[in-house]
Amino acid sequence: MAVNGRSTAPVPTLPSHADPDTDRVLDSGLLHELSYAFGGPFHFLLPHRFDANLAAFRTALSDAGVEGRVYYAKKANKAAVWMERCAAHKAGVDVASVGELREALGHGVRGENIVVTGPAKSDELLRLALLQGCLVAVDALDELDLLITLALTGAVRPARLLLRRLPPAQPHSRFGLNAAEVETALDRCVRAGDAVRMEGFSFHLSGYATQPRAELASELVDLCLKARVLGLQADRISIGGGFAVDYSPADHWHTFLADQRPEHYHASKTFQSGDFYPYHSPVAGADALRTVLDTVPEGGHESLAARLKETGTLLMMEPGRALLDGAGASVFRVQGVKDRDGYQILTVDGTSLSLSEQWFNSEYLPDPQLVTPTGRPTGDEPHPACVGGASCLESDMVTWRKIPFPARPRIGDLLVYPNTAGYQMDSNESPFHDLPLPPKVVLDRLGDRPRWRLDRRPAC
Numbered sequence: 498m499a500v501n502g503r504s505t506a507p508v509p510t511l512p513s514h515a516d517p518d519t520d521r522v523l524d525s526g527l528l529h530e531l532s533y534a535f536g537g538p539f540h541f542l543l544p545h546r547f548d549a550n551l552a553a554f555r556t557a558l559s560d561a562g563v564e565g566r567v568y569y570a571k572k573a574n575k576a577a578v579w580m581e582r583c584a585a586h587k588a589g590v591d592v593a594s595v596g597e598l599r600e601a602l603g604h605g606v607r608g609e610n611i612v613v614t615g616p617a618k619s620d621e622l623l624r625l626a627l628l629q630g631c632l633v634a635v636d637a638l639d640e641l642d643l644l645i646t647l648a649l650t651g652a653v654r655p656a657r658l659l660l661r662r663l664p665p666a667q668p669h670s671r672f673g674l675n676a677a678e679v680e681t682a683l684d685r686c687v688r689a690g691d692a693v694r695m696e697g698f699s700f701h702l703s704g705y706a707t708q709p710r711a712e713l714a715s716e717l718v719d720l721c722l723k724a725r726v727l728g729l730q731a732d733r734i735s736i737g738g739g740f741a742v743d744y745s746p747a748d749h750w751h752t753f754l755a756d757q758r759p760e761h762y763h764a765s766k767t768f769q770s771g772d773f774y775p776y777h778s779p780v781a782g783a784d785a786l787r788t789v790l791d792t793v794p795e796g797g798h799e800s801l802a803a804r805l806k807e808t809g810t811l812l813m814m815e816p817g818r819a820l821l822d823g824a825g826a827s828v829f830r831v832q833g834v835k836d837r838d839g840y841q842i843l844t845v846d847g848t849s850l851s852l853s854e855q856w857f858n859s860e861y862l863p864d865p866q867l868v869t870p871t872g873r874p875t876g877d878e879p880h881p882a883c884v885g886g887a888s889c890l891e892s893d894m895v896t897w898r899k900i901p902f903p904a905r906p907r908i909g910d911l912l913v914y915p916n917t918a919g920y921q922m923d924s925n926e927s928p929f930h931d932l933p934l935p936p937k938v939v940l941d942r943l944g945d946r947p948r949w950r951l952d953r954r955p956a957c
């Protein structure tokens with residue numbers, strides 16, 4: 498194949514799923530205006546997609562006849578708009594720090610709809626959670642002791658808590674209580690009497706497989722039954738997050754994995770394919786919840802949904818990434834173009850700190866779209882280019898891969914990375930080089946002229 502006049506093997510491509518909402522934004526002309534106005538990279542957010550994802554999770558619960566609650570895992574994106582949507586829809590929020598808890602409360606989420614996760618919670622976090630009536634997922638025995646002490650010495654209400662289980666199938670996890678610790682914790686809860694309300698158990702599993710989630714959920718139902726015999730409330734379980742997002746069609750993903758080689762990356766950079774996020778998932782989002790609910794746990798004879806109903810157990814979940822599927826994208830402006838041996842090195846106006854995958858020894862693979870001042874170019878001849886950040890670090894590559902663009906990128910063109918709201922935009926952001934953090938723009942209405950506002954008003 499001819500690439501820029503040279504004969505070479507085709508450069509693999511990984512297009513994301515077609516997304517008419519994002520395309521309308523790309524074709525509206527707004528992004529160039531905003532890039533000019535901000536003078537740097539920015540992210541745009543589509544709150545209606547968050548609403549739709551939340552509704553899909555709730556529909557999966559009601560279709561299965563299961564009582565459940567969805568808590569948005571706030572760590573996946575720092576924007577205020579998600580808290581606003583959770584408050585408006587009376588959805589829950591999963592927070593893991595004082596800052597996150599303040600943000601959720603400050604945007605109108607009620608304390609009773611907040612679950613506090615994360616290890617070794619500080620006194621300050623536990624105290625605030627108690628005062629606001631939040632549910633605390635207790636990670637360790639010393640944390641339980643601290644929570645009970647705080648509840649006994651001055652809190653206005655009992656401490657609402659879940660006991661987080663160390664997953665037996667992931668015994669090296671540093672989170673949760675092992676079987677012996679669960680016994681001890683139950684005993685301490687019983688002895689604490691009215692100071693605590695032990696509402697059930699929780700877990701969060703690494704990976705995205707549905708079967709292990711159903712298995713462990715069923716074990717937690719058993720634990721609830723045991724705790725109820727001890728006189729504890731134990732009427733709910735949380736299965737955490739880890740509902741996959743399907744970024745790219747199956748055929749593209751499998752072809753990409755089969756074809757990609759070091760020569761397809763700048764400086765022949767190598768990545769372990771196992772370190773890539775699984776950008777294609779046959780079962781994702783709310784469908785993954787449906788699958789978990791339909792699964793018959795090993796040794797059982799009924800689905801998890803049936804077990805939950807039969808035992809009067811409420812199902813909680815904490816999706817982060819999956820609620821943000823399709824809910825945002827990241828925009829960088831090309832600031833420099835350099836020719837190398839058969840490809841270009843683009844330098845954009847931001848850094849890889851705003852597309853965080855590099856920091857996990859991996860790379861965000863869905864292809865960015867090229868948007869020129871006159872629109873999205875089309876063309877048959879690929880123009881491969883990698884993308885560097887505007888910093889002095891060799892390792893600051895937004896994309897090491899040589900992306901086959903449909904036209905030669907030029908200074909002033911925009912690169913729009915699709916579907917970046919889940920963890921990519923801001924989990925590792927840093928104002929390195931005194932570069933400002935990219936602002937976030939909320940698009941409340943699409944159409945020929947999308948309506949935009951800043952996610953947060955600038956401080957005066």
Ligand SMILES: Cc1ncc(COP(=O)(O)O)c(C=O)c1O
Pocket residue numbers: 570573591614615700701737738739740815816817818819
């Ligand atoms: C306790 C807990 N809940 C929920 C989540 C959210 O996971 P995801 O964004 O994969 O749904 C995490 C992620 O680390 C977590 O640790």
